[in-house]
Structure formats: C-alpha cells, structure tokens
Amino acid sequence: MTRISRLTMTALLSSTMLAAGITAATAATHPETGEELAADQTFTYRLLDDISSLDPQIVEDVDGSAVSRDLFEGLMNQDEQGNLEPGVATSYDVSDDKLTYTFHLRDTAVWSNGDPVTAGDFVFAWRRxxxxxxxxxxxxxxELMSINNAKAIVAGEKSPEELGVKAIDDHTFEVTLSQPLPYFVQMTTHSTTFPAPQKVVEEFGDAWTKPENIVSNGAYVLTEYRPGERIVRERNEKYWDNEHTILDKTVALVITDENVALTRYLAGELDRTDVPAGQFPRLKKEHPEEAISFPRLCNYYYTFNLSDSGPEAFKDPKVRQALSLAVDRDIIANNVKAGGEPPAYSFTPEAVAGFTPPQSEMASMTQAERDEKAKELLAEAGYGPENPLSFDVIYNTSEAHEKIAVVMTQMWKQKLGVQANLANMEWKVFLDTRGQQDFDLARGAWCGDYNEASTFLDLLQSDSGYNDGKYANAEYDKLLAEAKTAEDTTPLYTAAEEIIATDMPVIPIYHYAGVYMMDSDVGNWPTENVEQNWYSRNLYKLAE
Structure with missing residues (x-):
C-alpha cells in the first residue's frame, strides 16, 4: 500500500493555529492576514435560477453544487488553487495495482444532529x-469513477449492495475499482459522492432535505429555503473545523433579471452578482476593484438532437457543420459577452490541466471563409431558397442566453437563409425538455467536475447521462475508453476532438470566464481555482 500523506498538511496547519490560541470565529482581525474583519459576517449573492435540488445525490447544477458543498462534506475538498485537501478523510492508501483505495476518516466529523459521520454513511450514499x-x-x-459493478447496477443487472464500496470499520472506507483511474480521488470532491444520513433519508423520504428535517455534515446548516426566492445557510457549530470558520451566514437570492441584480448590487444589497452581457468593459472602468474576470473550467455550446425524435436535417453532418461555421464566435465573445471569454473551436477548454486543443481547420479560417464554406455545405445537403432549412432553438431564461440565441439565429438567417425559431424556458422545465430529447437545437453548458479533459469529452459518449443530443460514434467511445488507462492521453483526446470537429454533434461557442461584480470587502474568493469549487467557510468579510 502507498500512503498519501500530503493531505494531512491542512489539518496540521489548523492545529498550529489553535495552539496559538487564535480562533477565527471570534477574532476582530483575520488570524492569518491581520485584516480587520466586519462585525456582520454575512455573504449575499445572486442566483439566476432556483437550484435543482438540495439532495447531494440528486443535485445536477453548478449553483446547487455550491450550496451542497456548504451543507455537506465529502472525502476530499479543494483549496483556493483547486488542489486536493482533507475533507472527512484525512488521508488515503492506494494498493499497488491501483484498484483499491482505502480512506481514513477523521473521528471528529459529526452530523449536525451530533451523530458521528462514519464509513457506513459513504457506503449508503454511493449505493444510493x-x-x-x-x-x-x-x-x-x-460509472465514470470506475467503481466496481457501478455500470451493471445502473443498468439494473446487479443490486446496489454489490457496488465496490465497503466500511471496514466506522472510520475506514474502502473503494474497489474495475480499472485504474489516475484522477479517481479528484472525483471525490463532487457532490454526488458526499455522505448521506441514512436514518434521516429513510424517515422522511423525498422531504428529508426540507429545513425542518435536513441533517448535514458540512460547515453550514440549512436554515431557510424558499424555492425560487432564497436559500440561507448558517454556520454549523458541530462542524469539525468550526473554530476556523469566519463567515457566519451565506444568503443566495434568486434574481432572474441580471440588470435588476446589478442594480441591487450597486445599491449594496448583494456582495456578488454576474456581470450582464456586454457590460464588463464599462463596469471595469467605473468599478476597477469590483469588476473581475478570470478563466473558468466551463464551455458554452449548442447541442443538436440526433435522436430519432430530432429533425431529419440534423442527421446530415454537412448541415451541422454549416450551422457551426456560420456562427461568428468573435462577435459573441467580444461584443455580446465582452467579459474575457475566449471563442471556442474545441469542445474542451484550454484551461483544462495538461490539455492543448488541437488546431482545427475551422479555427485557422477567416470568418468570411467559414461563411462561404457554410453556404457550400448547406447547398450540398439540399437546402437553399427553394428548400429553406427551419428548426426550433430552446434556451433557459436569461438575458445573456437570449442575446446569444438572437445573434446566432440572425447570423444563420442573413448568411444562409435559415429560419430558427426561439423559445425560452424556466430552468427546471428546460432541463427536463432537453433531457427528454423534446427539442431540435438546445443551449448547453458544462463546468468540469474535475480538472481533466475527460470531464468534457465524456459528455458525448454514446451512453453518457448528459449526452442530451444522443450522439453516438463507436470510434469516439473507443478512444475515451482507451484514455481511462492510458499513460499518455494526449493523442487520444486530440483524436476525440478531431472527431467532434468533423461530426459536429455540438456547436462550441465560447469558453467561460468568471465575470463578476464582487464587493471588495469579500476576502479570499478563489479566482485561481478554475473549477470554481468555492466554500463559504474559506471566505470572510472585511470591515469597511
């Protein structure tokens, strides 16, 4: 067994701070930086939509995952740079064949009702x-985590009890993989892997996450939830490292209009909000200390419905290529968004660790050349003035999404004579509609669940749960399967991106930047963590 000991460093640092008699929760100044802290340690931020769920095994959206990271704690966390640090597990061992991981859990971790967090809670959650x-x-x-029997269980061929997880004792959690996976431990920072309190789940069923029922093990507890309005989480006094938590309360307000949110931010009602599309240059001049932009591990794209229910026209890759070529990404990235987002000519963002996007033919062309090629391809596919192409486009309600959709459809109409009809939907309705393949072309976006190219490329595997367009390519699937155990994944990921560029099952538009108005009183926002896995316990409010 190979002991991984570097993960205990955070715990040692915490012990040193405690030994010095410094408790951040009661300090008037920050224990490390010496900055003066505000008396009111409340962080308030804007959400575009309500979150999908408070249940860590059900939540599927980025904002919901941020709430989940406050309420629950998994085996591992991330620091401000995105590096692994201890969560409930203080360390782990790996067998020589890289198939067995043994996590050693801290004996000071408890649920908010005082019950100890045990290996059995992870077994229950992962089986669930x-x-x-x-x-x-x-x-x-x-399944992607390569946990033994996961694929067969999801397919209904084996029982959940046969999953490759085991509680050796209350503080030893063992995981057996079906094949070595170099980034397995990185994946344990994801909310789906967080523990769940079995007796609470079984007692209350789907209602277990209501504020009056929920029991959690993170640095915060849920004190208020008004769907579509606000989510409030407050310090969990029973959290194992509560002594070093500074922020007392985090309030998320659902504000669907980004301009209204900006007005409320400027009025001092919010500590963070998204910058409306196109307004970053102005706001950076007017509020240089508060308007921020930094790379994020996310992509923005449109996905074709290639299932049996999709338009016949989209079955022809020439049509898909034509529509992609005609989209002027520079206009969308630089004029519509204008927040530092790079135009996308690959599905995987360049911000991914160890990944360099291959130079595609499209990326090397001028926009005029792309437009001309698009016209040729569409004509070859049999569409033109005599037989105009028409389809529907759906996106979730947001001014930015609407602007992008309008610009794209205007480009298609002016350049190709294509009629694209727009429809916006509330977030949960949109997710359901897209997930049921009840669409022609749909907006998509993905933020990496871990910092490795497969977190994006796996989305287009034929059996991926988020392959909403139902794209299927046997060679593509084979490449990604080989990459799971390859020592050098570069040629495999390059080949996969080249297939995407040829088949064009999606239209990459741009790669994300974190573009926020952030109150300068907010300390320690993790701008260097491209995954943007942030934890309220690491933030603090400075005195004005």
Missing part, C-alpha cells in the same frame, strides 16, 4: 447514487 430507484441525474458519474 447508483441505485436506479434513486434516479440520480449523476448516476453515470459513478
């Missing part, structure tokens, strides 16, 4: 995640 009866939108993620 793969159980078809749970209908977790992320059960496919557990």
């Amino acid at each position: 995640a793969v159980d078809p009866a749970t209908a977790s939108p992320y059960q496919w993620f557990m």
Whole structure:
C-alpha cells in the first residue's frame, strides 16, 4: 500500500493555529492576514435560477453544487488553487495495482444532529447514487469513477449492495475499482459522492432535505429555503473545523433579471452578482476593484438532437457543420459577452490541466471563409431558397442566453437563409425538455467536475447521462475508453476532438470566464481555482 500523506498538511496547519490560541470565529482581525474583519459576517449573492435540488445525490447544477458543498462534506475538498485537501478523510492508501483505495476518516466529523459521520454513511450514499430507484441525474458519474459493478447496477443487472464500496470499520472506507483511474480521488470532491444520513433519508423520504428535517455534515446548516426566492445557510457549530470558520451566514437570492441584480448590487444589497452581457468593459472602468474576470473550467455550446425524435436535417453532418461555421464566435465573445471569454473551436477548454486543443481547420479560417464554406455545405445537403432549412432553438431564461440565441439565429438567417425559431424556458422545465430529447437545437453548458479533459469529452459518449443530443460514434467511445488507462492521453483526446470537429454533434461557442461584480470587502474568493469549487467557510468579510 502507498500512503498519501500530503493531505494531512491542512489539518496540521489548523492545529498550529489553535495552539496559538487564535480562533477565527471570534477574532476582530483575520488570524492569518491581520485584516480587520466586519462585525456582520454575512455573504449575499445572486442566483439566476432556483437550484435543482438540495439532495447531494440528486443535485445536477453548478449553483446547487455550491450550496451542497456548504451543507455537506465529502472525502476530499479543494483549496483556493483547486488542489486536493482533507475533507472527512484525512488521508488515503492506494494498493499497488491501483484498484483499491482505502480512506481514513477523521473521528471528529459529526452530523449536525451530533451523530458521528462514519464509513457506513459513504457506503449508503454511493449505493444510493447508483441505485436506479434513486434516479440520480449523476448516476453515470459513478460509472465514470470506475467503481466496481457501478455500470451493471445502473443498468439494473446487479443490486446496489454489490457496488465496490465497503466500511471496514466506522472510520475506514474502502473503494474497489474495475480499472485504474489516475484522477479517481479528484472525483471525490463532487457532490454526488458526499455522505448521506441514512436514518434521516429513510424517515422522511423525498422531504428529508426540507429545513425542518435536513441533517448535514458540512460547515453550514440549512436554515431557510424558499424555492425560487432564497436559500440561507448558517454556520454549523458541530462542524469539525468550526473554530476556523469566519463567515457566519451565506444568503443566495434568486434574481432572474441580471440588470435588476446589478442594480441591487450597486445599491449594496448583494456582495456578488454576474456581470450582464456586454457590460464588463464599462463596469471595469467605473468599478476597477469590483469588476473581475478570470478563466473558468466551463464551455458554452449548442447541442443538436440526433435522436430519432430530432429533425431529419440534423442527421446530415454537412448541415451541422454549416450551422457551426456560420456562427461568428468573435462577435459573441467580444461584443455580446465582452467579459474575457475566449471563442471556442474545441469542445474542451484550454484551461483544462495538461490539455492543448488541437488546431482545427475551422479555427485557422477567416470568418468570411467559414461563411462561404457554410453556404457550400448547406447547398450540398439540399437546402437553399427553394428548400429553406427551419428548426426550433430552446434556451433557459436569461438575458445573456437570449442575446446569444438572437445573434446566432440572425447570423444563420442573413448568411444562409435559415429560419430558427426561439423559445425560452424556466430552468427546471428546460432541463427536463432537453433531457427528454423534446427539442431540435438546445443551449448547453458544462463546468468540469474535475480538472481533466475527460470531464468534457465524456459528455458525448454514446451512453453518457448528459449526452442530451444522443450522439453516438463507436470510434469516439473507443478512444475515451482507451484514455481511462492510458499513460499518455494526449493523442487520444486530440483524436476525440478531431472527431467532434468533423461530426459536429455540438456547436462550441465560447469558453467561460468568471465575470463578476464582487464587493471588495469579500476576502479570499478563489479566482485561481478554475473549477470554481468555492466554500463559504474559506471566505470572510472585511470591515469597511
């Protein structure tokens, strides 16, 4: 067994701070930086939509995952740079064949009701995640983790009890993989892998996450939830490292209009909000200390419905290529968004660790050349003035999404004579509609669940739970399967991106930047963590 000991460093640092008699919770100044702290340690931020769920095995959206990271704690966390640090597990061992991981859990971790957090809580949660009866939108993620028998359980061929997880004792959690996976431990920072309190789940069923019922083990507890309005989480006094938590309360307000949110931010009602599309240059001049932009591990794209229910026209790759070529990404990235987002000519962002996007033919062309090629391809596919192409486009309600959709459809109409009809939907309706393949062309976006190219490329595997367009290519699937155990994944990922560029099952538009208005009183926002896995316990409010 190979001991991984570097993960204990954070715990040692915490012990040193305690030994010095410094408790951040009561300090008037920050224990490390010496900055003066505000008396009111409340962080308030804006959400575009309500979150998908408070249940860690059910939640499927980025904002919901941020709430989950506050309420629950998994085996591992991330620091401000995105590096692994201890969560409930203080360390782990790996067998020589790289198939068995043994996590050693801290004996000071307890649930908010005082019960100890045990290895059995992880066994219960992981079995629950793969159980078809749970209908977790992320059960496919557990398959990607290569946990033994996960694939067969999700398919209904084996029982959840046969999953490759075991509680050796209350503080030893063992995981057996079906094949070595170099980034397996990175995946344990994802909310789907967080523990769940079995007796609470079984007592209350689907209602277990209501504020009056929920029991959690993270640095915060849920004190208020008004769907579509606000989510409040407050310090969990029973959290094992509560002494070093500074922020007392985090309030998320659902504000669907980004301009209204900006007005409320400028009025001092919010500590963070998204910058409306196109307004970053102005706001950076007017508020240089508060308007921020930094790389994020996310992509923005449109996906074709290639299932049997999709338009016949989209079955022809020439049509898909033509529509992609005609989209002027520079206009969308630089004029519509204008927040530092790079135009996308690959599905996987360049911000991914160890990944360099291959130079595609499209990326090397001028936009005029792309437009001319698009006209040729569409004509070859049989569409033109005599037989105009028409289809529907759906996106979830947001001014930015609407602007992008309008610009794209205008480009198609002016350049290709294509008629694209727009429809916007509330977030949960949109997710359901897209997930049921009840669309022609749909907006998509993905933020990496871990910092490795497969977190994006796996989305287009034929059996991926988030392959909403139902794209299927046997060679593509083979490349990604080989990459799971390859020492050098570069040629495999390059080949996979080249297939995407040829088949064009999606239209990459741009790669994300974190573009926020952030109150300068907010300390320690993790701008260097491209995954943007942030934890309220690491933030603090400075005195004005």
